[in-house]
Amino acid sequence: MAVEHPVAGDTIRAAEESRDALASALERAGLRLPSLGLDPNSYADADPRPLVELGRCSPLLARELAAVIERGAAR
Structure with a gap:
């Protein structure tokens, strides 16, 4: 039985969404990683x-x- 892998585009989009979520969280904390x-x-x-x-x-x-x-972390 073949194992199904997510479509490459979906995998990359999910990574982009993760990057964007991190950038937004950093922005709310007043930070910006310029090379993110x-x-x-x-x-x-x-x-x-x-x-x-x-x-x-x-x-x-x-x-x-x-x-x-x-x-x-102190919370």
Whole structure:
């Protein structure tokens, strides 16, 4: 019996939605990761496994992001 895989487009769209949800959550916290995106190499296969790439940010933004995460973890 063949195993059905999600259509590549659906898999990539789901990854894009995840990226967008993260960007929105960061924006609500007053943060923006300038290089947030999908890693194109991770979905170049017939059975894509897209990865959200957080990218690079300034040291100040990294500290701000850490503080937001710490506040959320303290709940």
